[in-house]
Amino acid sequence: MTIDAIEVAALKADSFGRIALMRDGDGLFVRRDLAHVPLWLRLPAWWLARREALALGRVHGLAAPQLLRWDGRRLDRSYLDGAAMYQRPPHGDVAYFRRARRLLQQLHRSGIAHNDLAKEANWLVLADGAPAVIDFQLAVCGRPRARWLRLLAREDLRHLLKHKRTYCPQALTPIERRLLKRPSWLRQAWFATGKPVYRFVTRRILHWEDNEGQGPKP
Structure with a gap:
């Protein structure tokens, strides 16, 4: 209780x-x-x-x-027993990223786009080495095959592949490398319009510096 x-x-x-x-x-x-x-x-x-x-x-x-x-x-x-990706880096852990991609597919089939997976703090490495995802404040729910949700799901995958490129670059496939080189129009629009506003609000108004989820900047 x-x-x-x-x-x-x-x-x-x-x-x-x-x-x-x-x-x-x-x-x-x-x-x-x-x-x-x-x-x-x-x-x-x-x-x-x-x-x-x-x-x-x-x-x-x-x-x-x-x-x-x-x-x-x-x-x-x-409660999930684990540590953030940046605290327990999955260097060379091909199995972790294979399971993380499977987890993303399951989330997307459930009609959820996380929408905030660029932050390593939102990826956990559990006690058994498996991946988990937390912090769904910005998640978008809808029909799994809706065009808008599929576009957001693609960005979720791109963020995962960026982390894979950091910690397990040798395991990137040619298709994954091509996807990393082709950001969607949504990402480009966000960086051109939404990102500056987000930074102004969080840093100037809320005085919030979280270094993309990796803790306060020195």
Whole structure:
């Protein structure tokens, strides 16, 4: 029962909520709490948390957090025993990237495009070496074969292949290399318009520097 839950460790706190590792009678879980979000950011924080809850509701049985509870203020999801990709780099681990691609295919067949996989912090290396994906705040849900979702799914794959190029370049296939060289119009539009706005809001207004999910810059 969540009423008996106790905090084990604070994991992250930003303008859109506080994330903590919790424990209750059923074991460990992760909670995003919006209680301390500034008043002027509560609507976007709620929207992002609700978006994550909707996506997590579709990932049953996959290597991703499972939705436990969402009451409009607190989002509870299952705990995954692992470390971020940059903390436990899968150098030369062909099996990891093969399984990661299979995981992406499963997510996309479930009608989910993650939309934030450029960040290594959103890829986990689990205790057994398998991949998992976290942080679904920006995920898009829809019909798996919808054109828009397929375009976003392609970008998910490109981000995975970038990580593969970093940690396991010798395993890239000719088709994967060609895909890396052909960014979609969506990516080009994002870098031309959306990215500058994102940087201005996160860095100038929210004073948030996370180095694409790899922790604060020195």
